[in-house]
Amino acid sequence: MKRILFVLSLALICSVARMDAQLKINLDNLASKAKEVVDLSLDSAMLQTAGQFLSAEKSNEAKAKALISGLKGVYVKSYQFDKEGQYTLDDLKPIREQLQVPGWSRILNVVDNREGAEIYLKAEEGKTAGIAILAWEARELTIVQIIGPINLDQLSELGGRFGIPPVVVPDVKKKLTK
């Protein structure tokens, strides 16, 4: 009986820990105002399935296949609006609060008028265990979260492929090992 209780509590702890890893993005109020909504939730099973269908021969797909191989989840929410002022930066507050816990660190915060972006990295034992990107423009709001061992270099390697613009990434390793 004790063993069963132990296993059950372990499973509960694991599930809670997994839930904690994924950001809770509750922006349903924006969905009704948006012209276009992208809501992608790709868990590890889905990523594994996709990995089987990405070719190791084609250069583009091989990079993506390698990138997603160890990932636990990729989550994207994006809202596009017809006109400006459909959201406020306060809408991002609950998400920012979730990223202000130990382990997460903001490596970029850039704001210019009605545009801005924040990039957060999650570190575990000196290695990146997750990335969160919050980006907004006058008529668009996007939140991307990638859970698992990934770094910006890997993501930037996809620059120029799949229509992703080339990306030059600043050295953030020093920041993580601090």
Next chain:
Amino acid sequence: MNLDDELRSALKRQEPPAGFTDRVTARARVKPAERRSTWQGKLGRLFSLRTLEWATACAVATVLLVGAGGEYRRRQEGERAKAQVVFALRMAGSRLSFAQRMVLELSSGRTAVPAKKPSAGEERQ
């Protein structure tokens, strides 16, 4: 009567009834052609299979159909997952590029060149 006589009597040549040869020849000439040409003949042969053979054939066909359906569904799900992953990576990459562009703009004071963003429609491609 000994055994030899009994055998001789049993195997004694007997003449067939009158018209037997003609009937056999006529039947041999007509029957195969009829069997080949009519659909009733084909259907008849098909239904002449025994129950066990029918059950086996049905079971094999069912297994093949279920297998093919499962494989088709698995392939569809895989292709869909692949398209979604590529789209998600494009979104992540484009937002990363957007952030980088902003940093470069603010540091150099240059005019922005908008980064190409994937639209939801592209996901379905």
